[in-house]
Amino acid sequence: MHLIRSTLPRVLAPSLLLAVLALGACGMSTPMSRSTNLTARLSGASEVPATMGAGSGTLEARLMADSRLLTWTLTYSGLSGPATAAHFHGPAAPGQNAGVVVPMSAPLASPITGTATLTPAQAADLSSGKWYVNVHTAANPGGEIRGQVEARP
Numbered sequence: 579m580h581l582i583r584s585t586l587p588r589v590l591a592p593s594l595l596l597a598v599l600a601l602g603a604c605g606m607s608t609p610m611s612r613s614t615n616l617t618a619r620l621s622g623a624s625e626v627p628a629t630m631g632a633g634s635g636t637l638e639a640r641l642m643a644d645s646r647l648l649t650w651t652l653t654y655s656g657l658s659g660p661a662t663a664a665h666f667h668g669p670a671a672p673g674q675n676a677g678v679v680v681p682m683s684a685p686l687a688s689p690i691t692g693t694a695t696l697t698p699a700q701a702a703d704l705s706s707g708k709w710y711v712n713v714h715t716a717a718n719p720g721g722e723i724r725g726q727v728e729a730r731p
Contacts (some may be wrong), residue, residue, distance in 0.1 A: 612643040616704070618711050618725030620654060624677050625712065625724045632656035633723040635688075637711050646701045652682070652690040658717040661686040668700075668709035671724045679709065686713075705729065 620635035622628060635654030641647070652664060664686055670676035680694045696704065703709060707728050712721035 588642055597617060600648045614641045614643070614705055615639070616641060616650075616727050616731040618727045620652075620711065620713065620723040620725035622723055623719050624672070624710075624726070625718070629718050629722050631658055631722060633658065633713075633720075635713060635723050636724065636725065637725060639697070639727070641704060643653055644672070646696040646698065648696055648701075648704070649692065649693045650682075652688070652711065652713070654688045654713055654723060657713065657715050659715045661688075661713050662716055662719070663692075663714040664690055664712065665714075666709050666711050666727070668702075669703040670708060670710060674712070676710075679703075715719060 608616040616637070618637035620633075620637065622633055632653065633656045635652060637650060637652045639648060639650035640700045654661070664682040665678040666680040666682075667676045668679050679700060680696075682690050682692050704727060707726065709727045710724055711727055712724035714720070715722045
């Protein structure tokens, strides 16, 4: 009996400690929201049809999986004039045009920031690389610079 009393705590102690730590970790963890980081490089050569000019830009965005909340910052420079509009378009592969899905609100001076809540279908298209973003000017009303939105590794 003495042998059981002295051995049992040494055998069970490590297992009990691991169980307590595992349960504690579960209870103390906070739910993490999954998100996808997105990016696009905008240029006149990516417009359909392509435009000539020195304009360029970068989109940095994040799509939250749970809420489908899209947040973005679009920076650009070198346009032929002030931006008159900026939008997300889709669904479309590179080289194809599509309708506006999410317009960007004024002010349209760089950087443009914003948020939108997407439908499940919109979130799926965006995550699959089927959206592009472009910036319009008076000289290029169809769009002066454009970039395909892609998930950033």
